[in-house]
Amino acid sequence: MLNYYRNGQDSVAWHADDEAELGPNPVIASVSFGAERPFQLRHKTRQDLPRHRLLLRDGTLLLMGNTLQDKWMHQIPKVKGLIEPRINLTFRTVY
Numbered sequence: 001m002l003n004y005y006r007n008g009q010d011s012v013a014w015h016a017d018d019e020a021e022l023g024p025n026p027v028i029a030s031v032s033f034g035a036e037r038p039f040q041l042r043h044k045t046r047q048d049l050p051r052h053r054l055l056l057r058d059g060t061l062l063l064m065g066n067t068l069q070d071k072w073m074h075q076i077p078k079v080k081g082l083i084e085p086r087i088n089l090t091f092r093t094v095y
């Protein structure tokens with residue numbers, strides 16, 4: 001899949017890539033190009049666990065696997081004042 005973020009006002013809300021057609025515990029490879037954007041993670045049910053925040057820079061490879069999609073949600077939040085675009089490619093197997 002390809003996501004194009006025109007600027008900091010384009011975003012992806014909290015979700016998990018846990019659709020049945022991806023199978024259990026999918027491995028998803030995610031590559032980022034262009035503007036640096038934060039990537040946030042929060043546990044689906046355990047509010048006592050800390051949230052995590054990664055910076056996805058130009059050329060970053062993020063590998064998501066194990067129970068990440070089953071137990072956690074992620075988002076790309078809006079960033080005020082950001083005018084540079086970003087492209088994200090994700091590679092996932094659909095069964």
Ligand SMILES: O=C(O)CCC(=O)C(=O)O
Pocket residue numbers: 001003012017030032039056074076088090
């Ligand atoms: O743009 C990103 O880094 C993540 C996009 C995403 O979560 C998705 O396409 O499912």
Ligand SMILES: [Mn+2]
Pocket residue numbers: 015016017074
């Ligand atoms: Mn996702």
